[in-house]
Amino acid sequence: MSFAKEKGKIKYVFLLFLLISFIGFLLESVYCFGIGKGFHDRGFLLLPICPIYGISVCLMYFFFSVPDRVRFFSKPLFETPTSRQKLKKYTAYFVFATLFPTIVELVTGFVLDQLFGIFLWEYFDYPLNLHGYVCLEISISWGILITLFMKFVFGRALRFVYRTPPKAALVITIVFAVLMAADFLFNMIYTLLTGSNLVLY
Secondary structure (H helix, E strand, C coil): CCCCHHHHCCHHHHHHHHEEEEHHHHHHHHHHHHHHCCCCHHHHHCCCCHHHHHHHHHHHHHHCHHHHHHEEECCEEECCCCHHHHHHHHHHCCCCCCHHHHHHHHHHHHHHHHHHHHCCCCCCCCCEECCEEEEEEHHHHHHHHHHHHHHHHHHHHHHHHHCHHHHHHHHHHHHHHHHHHHHHHHHHHHHHHHHCCCCCC
């Protein structure tokens, strides 16, 4: 299935974004529980999603495809399917998967800090951090996580999304788009009035 051929179907792109954002929320929750923080409210929104995961993975796919056929937009970066080229493919993809979400995280962290004075995450205790917004250790973790996800899980997630009937996909898209917009607006107003984002638990 060629996702590029279906890029006009915005509702399926949005469903994919929602699914990956929800998976990101689950990963964050498990991670916090595993390090002893218990179940901890993650992210700016009240909905159980972490949009930075959905944004990063969807943009990675649109720009660079998947590790086995890494591209820049539609142009293949490697032509010959040799073992050496395969190593180069995965290395290049890992580098992109490290840099891309790091940039998203840096911009998001900077904007939230400058506009609202809040840190949804901070890496001051990590070595080689940049103003607490990003750090080398987490960036490398992004690279590993996204490369593995795009290799082993992304195709299944894509097929799962495309099993949704078109009308149902449209309804889900409209409902969640409205919910996310309302959620973001509420939290933005709440943060401006109180000086901190609303944390449910």
